[in-house]
Amino acid sequence: MTDIRARQRKIRNFSIIAHIDHGKSTLADRILEYTGALTTREMQEQVLDQMDLERERGITIKLQAVALTYKADDGEEYLLNLIDTPGHVDFTYEVSRSLAACEGALLVVDAAQGIEAQTLANVYLALDNDLEILPVINKIDLPSADPERVKQEVEDVIGLDTSNAVLASAKAGIGIKEILEQVVLSVPAPQGDPEQPLKALIFDSHYDPYKGVIVYVRVIDGKIKSGSKIKMMATGKTFEVIEVGAFKPRMTIVDELNVGDVGFIVAGIRHVGDTQVGDTVTDAKNPTPEPLPGYRKINPMVYCGLYPIETSDYIDLREALEKLQLNDASLSFEPETSSALGFGFRCGFLGLLHMDVIQERIEREFNIPLITTAPSVIYHVTLTNGEVMKIDNPSNYPEVGRIDFVEEPYVKASIIVPNDYVGTIMELCQNKRGEYVNMEYLDTTRVTITYEIPLSEIVYDFFDQLKSSTKGYASLDYELSGYRQSNLAKMDIVLNGEQVDALSFIVHRDRAYNRGRIICEKLRELIPRQMFEVPIQASVGTKVVARETVKAMRKNVLAKCYGGDISRKRKLLEKQKEGKKRMKQVGNVEVPQEAFMAVLKNDE
Numbered sequence: 001m002t003d004i005r006a007r008q009r010k011i012r013n014f015s016i017i018a019h020i021d022h023g024k025s026t027l028a029d030r031i032l033e034y035t036g037a038l039t040t041r042e043m044q045e046q047v048l049d050q051m052d053l054e055r056e057r058g059i060t061i062k063l064q065a066v067a068l069t070y071k072a073d074d075g076e077e078y079l080l081n082l083i084d085t086p087g088h089v090d091f092t093y094e095v096s097r098s099l100a101a102c103e104g105a106l107l108v109v110d111a112a113q114g115i116e117a118q119t120l121a122n123v124y125l126a127l128d129n130d131l132e133i134l135p136v137i138n139k140i141d142l143p144s145a146d147p148e149r150v151k152q153e154v155e156d157v158i159g160l161d162t163s164n165a166v167l168a169s170a171k172a173g174i175g176i177k178e179i180l181e182q183v184v185l186s187v188p189a190p191q192g193d194p195e196q197p198l199k200a201l202i203f204d205s206h207y208d209p210y211k212g213v214i215v216y217v218r219v220i221d222g223k224i225k226s227g228s229k230i231k232m233m234a235t236g237k238t239f240e241v242i243e244v245g246a247f248k249p250r251m252t253i254v255d256e257l258n259v260g261d262v263g264f265i266v267a268g269i270r271h272v273g274d275t276q277v278g279d280t281v282t283d284a285k286n287p288t289p290e291p292l293p294g295y296r297k298i299n300p301m302v303y304c305g306l307y308p309i310e311t312s313d314y315i316d317l318r319e320a321l322e323k324l325q326l327n328d329a330s331l332s333f334e335p336e337t338s339s340a341l342g343f344g345f346r347c348g349f350l351g352l353l354h355m356d357v358i359q360e361r362i363e364r365e366f367n368i369p370l371i372t373t374a375p376s377v378i379y380h381v382t383l384t385n386g387e388v389m390k391i392d393n394p395s396n397y398p399e400v401g402r403i404d405f406v407e408e409p410y411v412k413a414s415i416i417v418p419n420d421y422v423g424t425i426m427e428l429c430q431n432k433r434g435e436y437v438n439m440e441y442l443d444t445t446r447v448t449i450t451y452e453i454p455l456s457e458i459v460y461d462f463f464d465q466l467k468s469s470t471k472g473y474a475s476l477d478y479e480l481s482g483y484r485q486s487n488l489a490k491m492d493i494v495l496n497g498e499q500v501d502a503l504s505f506i507v508h509r510d511r512a513y514n515r516g517r518i519i520c521e522k523l524r525e526l527i528p529r530q531m532f533e534v535p536i537q538a539s540v541g542t543k544v545v546a547r548e549t550v551k552a553m554r555k556n557v558l559a560k561c562y563g564g565d566i567s568r569k570r571k572l573l574e575k576q577k578e579g580k581k582r583m584k585q586v587g588n589v590e591v592p593q594e595a596f597m598a599v600l601k602n603d604e
């Protein structure tokens, strides 16, 4: 026991939190390199971001853990468990998951940009979890860096003492040793009791086709080893442990996991539903009396329909979604049918980026070409008979005569921006039906502006507009603030006399006319000419608010080849086929994927 206690005193569990692009992944790489977890040659760029897609987009989505050994200046060897966190606003939930497994967090702030919206959001999460926060001012190598100003900002705005803040450059490898020394000195060792019954927090899991569900845990009390009988407290399921291991950074089998350890368990778990992230693992024979508090259940914010372009891909699409869900509990899906698109799935996501990532993974990893419909939020529709319907698909919107009132979700959006852009931001928020809450000065040059805005407006193109109207200087964070009554209506689109359910969307009545006009114009541009004229109409109820026409095609593409050159003909046909991949036959009109997203582009 004394060995275990001595070992426990030398464990440090920490995360890195930062606003997107402030250098979190680069710093993690440097730390891995410095502690020799990977040699430079072995080291792929940014190992913690394992998925290709993450690497391409340069963002972190899935959290990962890594166990490092570090010999500190005091001559002792420490075990540092670094748990990675995602940086994008869509994934705040996953940040809080990883933080619950830690005692400390490095707060990385860009020395040129200073505090941004997610810096604050992440600090609040870390404080909620009682973590020791160590500020790191990164990118001091940049000519525009002003570390002293940023330190002052961290003191003034967050109230953290920055006298020990490390000035670092993850890129140039400056300050890495100082950071590790700070972790050893300031992050508390895990507190648990090795003699108590096993109590471990599940902070993530993934599915392995051979081993079943692999559960990532942080041991709070007791220990776990192969042969142990364990029980998942929320589901009541019991299993026999086959293997336990650590992330070094490759998954490596170890004899046992003790208090404070971060590692994984293999226990022949076949069903992902048997292990919930946030659940407590305990000893089946000698269970702990109280489970850990766990996590707040996350609900998707944005829904869209995913339809295979080839009807025969439907079963494969379901399997792909099931597999993705194993690693991503925040993804939800259920079958739906559309008269325009056939059989598909209604899927729920944390936000637009999450939606994009899932869609791309299905197309890339599972090779299933998709049509996605425009994202929608959940509307609460109270009927005249008092019944409340939750509508995540505009095509299920009840008839106007049955509706008493409709409510839509609002978010509290905090935008950090240089003073010069205050007017621009206010105009943008007002355009998006936002209601001003307040404005606070961060320092003499920047402000935080808070607005209540309908989530549906944020989901559309708010973020892009925010970035483009402020030359990229604005940063945004938001959280759901509740439902409010709104004057909303369903807009239907009729193509060639046929209503296309997958193109319907919910709109504020004051904007119906404008939106209808814009979407009809967009559709006219996007829908290719057919052999016949295609009228496009937008209507609210029985009232047509806008109309356009796609003119009939004049000549066959092949006519250009004069019947002669076969290879050229084939090339042309192939080109057409390429284009067709993303087309869906709706009635007798070919509609491209972009048309289903046209509603997102509303440059009013």
Ligand SMILES: Nc1nc2c(ncn2[C@@H]2O[C@H](COP(=O)(O)OP(=O)(O)OP(=O)(O)O)[C@@H](O)[C@H]2O)c(=O)[nH]1
Pocket (backbone or CB within 6 Å): 018, 019, 020, 021, 022, 023, 024, 025, 026, 027, 058, 059, 060, 086, 087, 088, 138, 139, 140, 141, 142, 168, 169, 170, 171, 172
């Ligand atoms: N000049 C300079 N650039 C840096 C430094 N650290 C990181 N960068 C660059 O900043 C960009 C963002 O760095 P990342 O490490 O990917 O940022 P991140 O915070 O992990 O971003 P997410 O993973 O999306 O949350 C990259 O282009 C890095 O090369 C630094 O110390 N100096």
